[in-house]
Amino acid sequence: MSGDELDCPFPSALNPATSAAHQHTRRWAERMGLPAAEGKHQLAAERFTWLVGHFFPWARPRELELISDFTSWLFWHDDLCDETSLGEDPEALARRFDHLVGILTRRQEPRAEEPFDRALADLRDRFEQAAPSPGWLTRLVASIEHYFEGGVWEADNRRRGAVPDLDTFVDMRRFAGGMYIYVDFVELTAGVELPLIARRHRDVRRLVQIACNVACWHNDLFSLEKERGYGDVHNLVLVLAQERRLDLAEARRAAVEHCNREVSVFAPVEERLPSFGAEIDPLLADYRRGLGALMRGNLDWSLATERYRGATAPQAAPVPCD
Numbered sequence: 001m002s003g004d005e006l007d008c009p010f011p012s013a014l015n016p017a018t019s020a021a022h023q024h025t026r027r028w029a030e031r032m033g034l035p036a037a038e039g040k041h042q043l044a045a046e047r048f049t050w051l052v053g054h055f056f057p058w059a060r061p062r063e064l065e066l067i068s069d070f071t072s073w074l075f076w077h078d079d080l081c082d083e084t085s086l087g088e089d090p091e092a093l094a095r096r097f098d099h100l101v102g103i104l105t106r107r108q109e110p111r112a113e114e115p116f117d118r119a120l121a122d123l124r125d126r127f128e129q130a131a132p133s134p135g136w137l138t139r140l141v142a143s144i145e146h147y148f149e150g151g152v153w154e155a156d157n158r159r160r161g162a163v164p165d166l167d168t169f170v171d172m173r174r175f176a177g178g179m180y181i182y183v184d185f186v187e188l189t190a191g192v193e194l195p196l197i198a199r200r201h202r203d204v205r206r207l208v209q210i211a212c213n214v215a216c217w218h219n220d221l222f223s224l225e226k227e228r229g230y231g232d233v234h235n236l237v238l239v240l241a242q243e244r245r246l247d248l249a250e251a252r253r254a255a256v257e258h259c260n261r262e263v264s265v266f267a268p269v270e271e272r273l274p275s276f277g278a279e280i281d282p283l284l285a286d287y288r289r290g291l292g293a294l295m296r297g298n299l300d301w302s303l304a305t306e307r308y309r310g311a312t313a314p315q316a317a318p319v320p321c322d
Contacts, residue, residue: 010292018053054297097148150176179212186290
């Protein structure tokens with residue numbers, strides 16, 4: 001393997017209901033009045049539903065549609081926060097996020113003139129109906145809130161012109177990238193919850209950390225030119241360049257190596273997992289398979305989407321689906 005290749009030894013898969021879910025999301029976005037829904041080419045080109053279809057190839061159609069709608073909302077809202085003056089105003093962003101969390105927890109009513117509010121209220125109602133338990137829903141809201149807090153942290157860095165150090169960036173990137181939300185969705189699409197004794201085991205938490213890191217760092221490699229274009233520094237390549245005093249090409253190679261080292265740890269951590277009993281072990285096997293799909297799915301989508309077209313991204317050989 002060359003230094004410019006990404007190692008991602010997890011099977012590729014795509015939910016067979018992906019195209020239908022895409023059409024559902026297009027109609028939903030139009031009904032909610034989301035601004036980006038006006039650009040049907042953007043919706044088709046960026047292929048957000050295909051990301052979800054790769055992430056959750058085993059999801060039922062209703063769950064796939066729900067997560068597709070949420071993911072489109074998330075990307076469009078993220079662009080609003082990152083690529084406008086709002087992305088450099090942490091106080092204004094914190095107020096906006098507090099209101100959105102209030103909608104999720106029913107402390108706040110959606111503003112009639114605000115499409116993002118209306119859409120989030122609709123998503124909230126559907127998540128409440130789909131949730132495997134009240135505890136799962138509480139964790140989902142917490143993951144979304146952590147994602148919002150990560151966005152405020154990024155906005156503060158932008159305003160100060162600060163590039164975070166590598167350790168801080170790695171810790172915060174998982175939250176700011178929203179990947180813990182998608183880990184919660186692994187349970188939603190499985191229709192069951194991983195019991196606390198397994199979910200909080202140190203090796204299971206390490207597997208989750210690896211999956212979140214790899215998905216975020218792969219994204220950084222593909223989105224580098226897009227983010228450089230509007231001056232965002234929250235990218236593994238740029239953080240490595242500053243931390244280690246590397247030029248961009250050297251930093252890109254270092255980021256690829258960073259990704260591949262993290263991927264290489266996943267299987268050894270899996271192998272040392274203890275047995276949690278005959279009832280839990282099959283659930284954990286599905287959970288681990290879901291984490292692999294998050295890593296592989298993000299890479300497959302990044303290779304196909306036009307969202308990052310023009311970036312010089314590393315390539316990866318496809319891994320056939322089992």
